[in-house]
Amino acid sequence: MNYLIKGGKIVDPSQGFERIADILVVDGIIESIDPDSVPDGVETIDASGKLVFPGLVDIHVHAREPGEEYKETIETASMAAAAGGFTTIVTMANTKPPIDTADRVRFVYERAENASVHVYPVGAVSKELSGEQLAEMADMAESGAVAFSDDGNPIANPELMRNALAYADQLDLPILVHEVDPVLASGGQIHEGEAASISGLRGIPSQAETAMIFRDIELLKLSGGRLHIQHVTVEGSVELIRQAKLAGMAVTCEVTPHHLLLTDMDVVNSGFDSNFKVMPPLRSERDRQALLEALVDGTIDAIATDHAPHALHEKDNPFEIAPFGIVGLETALSLVWTNFVEKGIISPIRMVELMSTMPAKILELPAGSLAKGMVADITVFDPDARWVVKPENFYSRSRNTPFEGLELKGKVVLTMVAGEIVYKSQTV
Numbered sequence: 001m002n003y004l005i006k007g008g009k010i011v012d013p014s015q016g017f018e019r020i021a022d023i024l025v026v027d028g029i030i031e032s033i034d035p036d037s038v039p040d041g042v043e044t045i046d047a048s049g050k051l052v053f054p055g056l057v058d059i060h061v062h063a064r065e066p067g068e069e070y071k072e073t074i075e076t077a078s079m080a081a082a083a084g085g086f087t088t089i090v091t092m093a094n095t096k097p098p099i100d101t102a103d104r105v106r107f108v109y110e111r112a113e114n115a116s117v118h119v120y121p122v123g124a125v126s127k128e129l130s131g132e133q134l135a136e137m138a139d140m141a142e143s144g145a146v147a148f149s150d151d152g153n154p155i156a157n158p159e160l161m162r163n164a165l166a167y168a169d170q171l172d173l174p175i176l177v178h179e180v181d182p183v184l185a186s187g188g189q190i191h192e193g194e195a196a197s198i199s200g201l202r203g204i205p206s207q208a209e210t211a212m213i214f215r216d217i218e219l220l221k222l223s224g225g226r227l228h229i230q231h232v233t234v235e236g237s238v239e240l241i242r243q244a245k246l247a248g249m250a251v252t253c254e255v256t257p258h259h260l261l262l263t264d265m266d267v268v269n270s271g272f273d274s275n276f277k278v279m280p281p282l283r284s285e286r287d288r289q290a291l292l293e294a295l296v297d298g299t300i301d302a303i304a305t306d307h308a309p310h311a312l313h314e315k316d317n318p319f320e321i322a323p324f325g326i327v328g329l330e331t332a333l334s335l336v337w338t339n340f341v342e343k344g345i346i347s348p349i350r351m352v353e354l355m356s357t358m359p360a361k362i363l364e365l366p367a368g369s370l371a372k373g374m375v376a377d378i379t380v381f382d383p384d385a386r387w388v389v390k391p392e393n394f395y396s397r398s399r400n401t402p403f404e405g406l407e408l409k410g411k412v413v414l415t416m417v418a419g420e421i422v423y424k425s426q427t428v
């Protein structure tokens, strides 16, 4: 099927393009913008009053397959992604068993063959994510791993980290890092601050993050390579990354919607609802403000969800026992639109840059642009639609969101992947 997406406002940072135009999609490829003529048999999609942007790219998703299919599968994560406006997801290696061999990288690609969206696996940095011995990085790269990460676990051993950066550099792939010092954070449940004092729960100090980021920026000077810092949460981290960028280092970073929106006091106000339990933890209001500033000034390169599904029976436990994690694929875009674009903190084009163009660029994925000749991965978004977050309606197999019941503005109405409609809102 070929399509003409007609009359929408195209927002494409890759071409500095923000105006009303028609997009012609032929054989799964973007044929042209504002075509002079339209071939016969093309189906028209009326996008008037809507925004049309390159499909979103989430470089931080836990799809849980293999091993924890009761929480999520590659198929259900992909459906959730499509419903959230994402056309590409990058899946983390902390599955059971972890993605630490070439065979397992291929397994993810096989499971993703019929998925609604493009799925790219990350390979583990260390065997069994143990932090002791490097995994077979070159073989995984050859099988299509797009980056390396022990995400979920920090890389405690600096020598292993140095070698990983050097090997990844030879393979021309980045290392994605989960920066939480395991000793400083040991037994921690919540940000070390006001909420920890009120509750008596063991805190995770900001320095558990900044100390690791400082170390890895220093190691990068020794090894070369590319370092991408996942889910930054504190003011000090933003400052370190800002300085590293000013010095011209190959450092990028991401932030999650939940760290941009919530603080440790929201954990208290929720009555210690375990849906607010996440690693790294929700931080202070001062940290949140620093993240917002960095989002605006360009220090933060990308928004990623850290979609971390957990089953109800796991989350439905006292705060101290419940696992860390928040699902994000189906709420991210509307949360960002409602809270940051509608309020004038960032522009629509910056939003698309943060959620599509830049994440694609960081991992060198063929996405993030509506330029002629690109694969037709397209999100059509109604900026005026209002909806309420109802986890029972999620496509994800898990429902662990702190945003239940929140009214949001802006909703995905259609998601196209390689020229095929993979999601269409029922309200359209």
Ligand code: DOR
Binding pocket: 062, 094, 151, 152, 153, 178, 277, 278, 279, 280, 306, 308, 309, 324, 325, 326
């Ligand atoms: O909250 C989290 N959950 N943070 C992580 O880094 C890992 C993730 C998970 O795998 O559940």
